[in-house]
Amino acid sequence: MKKLVYLAMLLMGLLVLFSGCQKEETTGEAQPGKEKIKPRWTIGMSQCNLGEPWRVQMNLDIKNEAAKHPEIRVVFKDAQNDSLRQRAQIEEFINMGVDLLIVSPKEAAPLTPPVAAAYDRGIPVIVLDRRVLGDKYTCFIGADNKRIGRAVGEWVVKRLGGKGKVVELKGLMTSTPGQERHSGFREGIKGSEIEVIFEADMKWLEPEARKEMESALARFRRIDLVYAHNDPGAHGAYLAAKAAGREKEIIFVGIDGLPHEGQVYVQQGILEASFEYPTGGKEAIQVALEILNGQKVPREIKLPSRVFTRENIDRGGEWLEDQKGEERK
Amino acid sequence: MAEGKETKARLSRWRLVFQSPTTRALAALAFVILLGIIFNADQAFFKWDTHRDMLRQISVFGILACGMTLVIITAGIDLSVGSVLGLTAVLFSLFSLQLHWPPYLAVAATLLAGLLCGVASGGLVAYFRIQPFIATLAMMVFARGMAKWVSGGQKISTAILQPDGTYVYQEVPAFFNFLNSKILAGNIAVVTLIFFFCIGLSWLVLAKLRWGRYIYAIGGNEEAARLSGIPVIATKLLTYGLSGFFCAVAGICQAAQELQGDPEAGLTYELTAIAIVVIGGTNLMGGRGGIGLTFIGAITIGYLEKVLSINAVGEASRLMLTGIIIIGAVLFQKFRQ
Numbered sequence: 058m059k060k061l062v063y064l065a066m067l068l069m070g071l072l073v074l075f076s077g078c079q080k081e082e083t084t085g086e087a088q089p090g091k092e093k094i095k096p097r098w099t100i101g102m103s104q105c106n107l108g109e110p111w112r113v114q115m116n117l118d119i120k121n122e123a124a125k126h127p128e129i130r131v132v133f134k135d136a137q138n139d140s141l142r143q144r145a146q147i148e149e150f151i152n153m154g155v156d157l158l159i160v161s162p163k164e165a166a167p168l169t170p171p172v173a174a175a176y177d178r179g180i181p182v183i184v185l186d187r188r189v190l191g192d193k194y195t196c197f198i199g200a201d202n203k204r205i206g207r208a209v210g211e212w213v214v215k216r217l218g219g220k221g222k223v224v225e226l227k228g229l230m231t232s233t234p235g236q237e238r239h240s241g242f243r244e245g246i247k248g249s250e251i252e253v254i255f256e257a258d259m260k261w262l263e264p265e266a267r268k269e270m271e272s273a274l275a276r277f278r279r280i281d282l283v284y285a286h287n288d289p290g291a292h293g294a295y296l297a298a299k300a301a302g303r304e305k306e307i308i309f310v311g312i313d314g315l316p317h318e319g320q321v322y323v324q325q326g327i328l329e330a331s332f333e334y335p336t337g338g339k340e341a342i343q344v345a346l347e348i349l350n351g352q353k354v355p356r357e358i359k360l361p362s363r364v365f366t367r368e369n370i371d372r373g374g375e376w377l378e379d380q381k382g383e384e385r386k
Numbered sequence: 387m388a389e390g391k392e393t394k395a396r397l398s399r400w401r402l403v404f405q406s407p408t409t410r411a412l413a414a415l416a417f418v419i420l421l422g423i424i425f426n427a428d429q430a431f432f433k434w435d436t437h438r439d440m441l442r443q444i445s446v447f448g449i450l451a452c453g454m455t456l457v458i459i460t461a462g463i464d465l466s467v468g469s470v471l472g473l474t475a476v477l478f479s480l481f482s483l484q485l486h487w488p489p490y491l492a493v494a495a496t497l498l499a500g501l502l503c504g505v506a507s508g509g510l511v512a513y514f515r516i517q518p519f520i521a522t523l524a525m526m527v528f529a530r531g532m533a534k535w536v537s538g539g540q541k542i543s544t545a546i547l548q549p550d551g552t553y554v555y556q557e558v559p560a561f562f563n564f565l566n567s568k569i570l571a572g573n574i575a576v577v578t579l580i581f582f583f584c585i586g587l588s589w590l591v592l593a594k595l596r597w598g599r600y601i602y603a604i605g606g607n608e609e610a611a612r613l614s615g616i617p618v619i620a621t622k623l624l625t626y627g628l629s630g631f632f633c634a635v636a637g638i639c640q641a642a643q644e645l646q647g648d649p650e651a652g653l654t655y656e657l658t659a660i661a662i663v664v665i666g667g668t669n670l671m672g673g674r675g676g677i678g679l680t681f682i683g684a685i686t687i688g689y690l691e692k693v694l695s696i697n698a699v700g701e702a703s704r705l706m707l708t709g710i711i712i713i714g715a716v717l718f719q720k721f722r723q
Contacts (some may be wrong), residue, residue, distance in 0.1 A: 108650055113539040230701060258701040263644055264651075271439040272695040275430040296645070300568065301435070321545040321555050 096130035098157065098349050100342075101150035105163035105187075106138035109261075111336065114315050115161065115185070118338025126346060140167040147171040151178060157349060159341050161185040169193075181348045183341050187233075196344055198337040200360040202237035205312060205332050208377045209238075210245015212330060212364065213282060216308065220250040221281035224273045226259045226266050226294055228286035235261075238286045238312060254280070259290050266293030274301050282308040288319035288331055295327050314365050314374070323365045333374065335360040407667035407675075407719065411682040414665060414715040418689045427696040436692060438574060444688030445581035446471070446643075448681070449636040450659040452588040453504075453629030455680045458663055459592070460622060461605040461672025462511060462518035464629045466525035467636075467659055470503045471652035473533040474637030479542035479647025482559050489561035497634045503529055504630020505623055512622035522626075526656070533649040543646035558645055565642035577639040581684075584632055588677040591628070601625055605672030662687050665715045686715065 100123070107113055116133060123131045132155070136143030140163045148171055150158055158175050162168040165188055173193035176182050181195040188197060213223065225242070228235035235258075246253075254277055257269035266285060273280065274297060283298075285291035291311030298304040312332045313319050319331030337360050347354050363374035403409055422431045430436055450467045457464045474496050481492035503525060510521035545553040568575050592598040600621040603611040612618050641647045666683025668675025690711055694704045 107534075107539055110540060255698055257695070257698055260701075263648070264640075267643075268439075268443050268691070269695055271443070272427075272430070272436075272692070272698070275433055275436045275439070276427050276696055293644075296566075296643070300566075317540065317543065317545045317547070317553050321543070321553055325555055 097128045099155045100129055100131045100157045100345055101155035102131050102133045102159045103143055103146050104161055105136050105143055107135040108138060111313055115336035115338040118336050119342055122339045122342040140164050143168060144171045151175050157181045157345050159183045159185055162187050162189055165190050183344055185337050185341055196354050196356060198340055198358045200335050200362060202234045203241035205334060205362055206238040206241020207245040209284060209310060209332055210242040214246055214249045214251060217281055222252050222254045222279055224280055224283045225253050225256040226269055226285040226290045227256060229260045230258050235286055261287050263289040263293035266290035267297045270294040270297035280307050285311045287311060288313045288322060291328050292322055320365050323367060323370050330364055330366045332364050333362040335362055407679055410719050411667045411679050414718060415682055415686045418686050422689060422693040425693060425697050430696045440688045440692040441578040442575035444684050445577040446636045446639050447658045447662060448581045448684035449584045449632050450655060451662040451680050451684055452584045453632035454659045454663050455668055455677055456601060456625050457629050458668055458670060459601050459605045459672055459675050460625055465522040465656050466507055466529055467633050468652035468655035469526045469529035470500055470630055470633035471637045471640060471655060472649055473529045474500045474634040475641040475651045476533045476537045476542055476647035476649050478638050478641045483542060483544055496638055497631055500630045500634025501627050504627040508623040508626025512619040537649040541646045541648045562642045562645060580639060584635060585677055585681050592677055602673055661712055665712060667719045
């Protein structure tokens with residue numbers, strides 16, 4: 058009897074969950090009130106980890122762009138930061154017979170074989186943000202962390218007049234974005250009298266950044282600028298400085314520039330600048346449509362970034378100097 | 387001859403003091419503080435700000451450890467504390483930042499949600515006799531999923547999405563700012579006081595209420611406790627429920643400090659909470675330990691992190707050192723036998 062009650066409860070719970078969650082999995086299906094157009098193509102989108110806000114935004118960008126094109130339907134899968142799960146999901150897409158595959162892989166090596174398998178079956182594959190090995194894919198779309206890091210460095214040199222004391226709050230240093238945002242920045246400030254007086258790994262996490270910043274504040278009486286590898290990190294540092302009553306004398310700079318994060322922080326005057334790390338979601342759908350319509354697409358698309366500052370935020374930011382003219386219309 | 391006897395008596399008294407778990411926990415704390423005094427990072431360790439910030443940083447973990455202590459004394463474990471913290475942080479932000487509920491209502495609803503999560507794990511443990519490790523593991527996964535579902539995977543902040551795709555940001559409610567502030571001339575953070583309050587509440591439960599004696603009895607020998615008429619099921623339900631309640635308190639503090647509800651908040655916090663309890667000297671086998679020990683454990687872990695942080699020790703060495711010091715402290719505790 059006890060077992061039966063337990064089973065019934067479990068089933069009910071599962072039922073509720075499924076009815077609650079299933080809806081958001083796909084786009085392009087029969088929208089109420091609108092004339093029903095049967096989607097011609099199905100696109101599989103394999104996302105490596107929806108635990109990161111930036112990747113949630115990527116899916117959102119894909120969804121919003123896809124919503125403009127009733128001829129396509131996008132099916133989303135989230136691998137929850139597990140390479141093997143992502144591999145299985147790509148194989149599921151192949152078996153499903155999708156017309157095109159968008160993959161934002163967790164890691165290169167384990168995901169190269171399934172991507173290649175799809176490509177060999179004649180399914181066009183768009184690789185988004187992180188790379189796979191070899192050349193068995195149709196198109197790679199991604200931004201350049203090192204270049205953005207360098208742009209931050211150059212901006213900092215200009216902002217501080219070539220001289221100052223800087224705290225660097227690094228993203229997870231075992232991850233490539235963390236390493237590249239670090240080395241790019243160091244290249245950008247090379248030759249100037251900018252001095253990095255304190256650096257710590259805050260693992261992309263806001264509470265960690267706040268903690269590390271408190272240590273920096275305790276140690277150094279003068280800090281001119283804080284460069285955090287992501288906007289939540291810069292926000293955490295700001296909160297620490299504010300608690301110490303020193304937020305006015307420090308400039309905060311971050312990377313990512315998400316609409317609801319970095320851009321809002323800049324608007325609120327918390328960050329002086331946020332450098333966009335574009336998700337490429339919108340571009341992926343545009344390229345996908347070109348491929349499906351039989352057009353030829355470049356093998357590699359480098360996404361340009363914008364910088365959002367207090368002055369330009371209302372105009373929607375500004376393209377970085379060396380990247381002008383690269384933006385896709 | 388008489389003198390010799392006296393020395394012996396004094397010696398054994400000393401041994402008794404030395405053998406008490408509190409002394410041993412304090413010794414570990416003293417060691418970490420000594421490290422801080424030696425590696426003081428240009429005198430940064432001697433500023434009150436450093437200690438105040440340490441107390442603030444450890445508060446959320448300490449609040450989780452309060453509930454964890456009670457559960458561990460019943461010979462259980464609560465792996466869900468981090469996830470429930472995430473869920474309640476999201477709920478609290480949703481209620482107060484986006485639905486604009488008044489603080490008392492938002493707090494009450496959030497605490498209720500935490501309590502329910504705890505009672506649910508407690509029910510699985512007490513009624514269905516599922517092992518605490520498994521039951522709370524399930525709750526850990528479930529609550530994390532729920533946090534993501536409720537929030538849609540995004541952080542719940544003061545930025546409100548408008549129909550045209552732009553964001554409008556609002557003022558942070560006064561209650562958030564209050565929780566995130568420092569009082570007594572800026573000398574102590576409000577969340578630290580909440581942590582002290584939780585310690586006090588747990589002490590009250592463990593030392594002054596009949597419920598506390600039941601908790602120790604169940605942890606010591608559950609079967610004997612049942613046979614002697616102790617309401618085992620009710621006690622367990624209440625204990626896990628209280629742990630969930632503390633998670634909600636911690637979740638509110640977390641949300642107030644971050645000015646947002648992050649569905650990923652509290653990831654791996656359960657491990658820190660367990661480490662705090664164990665470093666304090668509470669026995670994982672149940673039946674022994676106390677909240678005072680947990681308080682010392684929390685401060686020890688807090689100082690350890692602070693010393694490593696002000697010296698800007700690299701991540702790799704930091705993790706290794708933390709591991710070594712935790713093991714050192716626990717081994718030191720074990721020498722008692």
